[in-house]
Amino acid sequence: MERAATVEARYWFAEGADVTFGDRVLLSLDCCVCCHCWRTIIFGNDEAEGKCTPTSHPFPGRIVAKEVRQTGPTASVLYRLEYRYEPFVDAKYPLRQPTGEPTWARVTFDLTCPPATRASSTASRQTPSDRGHVAAIAAAFSTSSTRNCR
Numbered sequence: 001m002e003r004a005a006t007v008e009a010r011y012w013f014a015e016g017a018d019v020t021f022g023d024r025v026l027l028s029l030d031c032c033v034c035c036h037c038w039r040t041i042i043f044g045n046d047e048a049e050g051k052c053t054p055t056s057h058p059f060p061g062r063i064v065a066k067e068v069r070q071t072g073p074t075a076s077v078l079y080r081l082e083y084r085y086e087p088f089v090d091a092k093y094p095l096r097q098p099t100g101e102p103t104w105a106r107v108t109f110d111l112t113c114p115p116a117t118r119a120s121s122t123a124s125r126q127t128p129s130d131r132g133h134v135a136a137i138a139a140a141f142s143t144s145s146t147r148n149c150r
Helices: none
Strands: 002-012 018-031 036-044 050-053 057-059 061-071 074-084 104-112 121-130 133-136
Touching: 002 018, 002 104, 018 061, 018 074, 036 061, 036 074, 074 104
Parallel strands: 002 133
Antiparallel strands: 002 074, 018 036, 018 104, 036 050, 050 057, 061 074, 104 121, 121 133
16 A cells, blocks of 8 residues: 655754755655564665665655755755555564554755855754654754754
């Protein structure tokens, strides 16, 4: 059965900073191919399938859209994903109940600070899921999701 998920991240940066969001998303999902719960699945922006770790076998899913916005100090990205999920019994832990819902996501970005400040840095954010929609919104993570160039 086909499922959809969204991963959204929004950050506030120093005025003049430039952010480039990565083309990969890591998502924790139950894998119906290897029959294990809570696997880290790597999705690439131009890839036809995801990759289930740690075994690196193909995972039936992909990024279908990536929307980036940067207005002044606010930068955001929204990834839309589709993936296949079939009910199964976990091969190692049969008492676990797979749901097919993501439990966390990670996005990465490169940050280039204004010329009068230090050079660029790379960061990532991992955040818990809310039933198919994984969001890192500054209102929920105000302290750690606000980055300043110094």
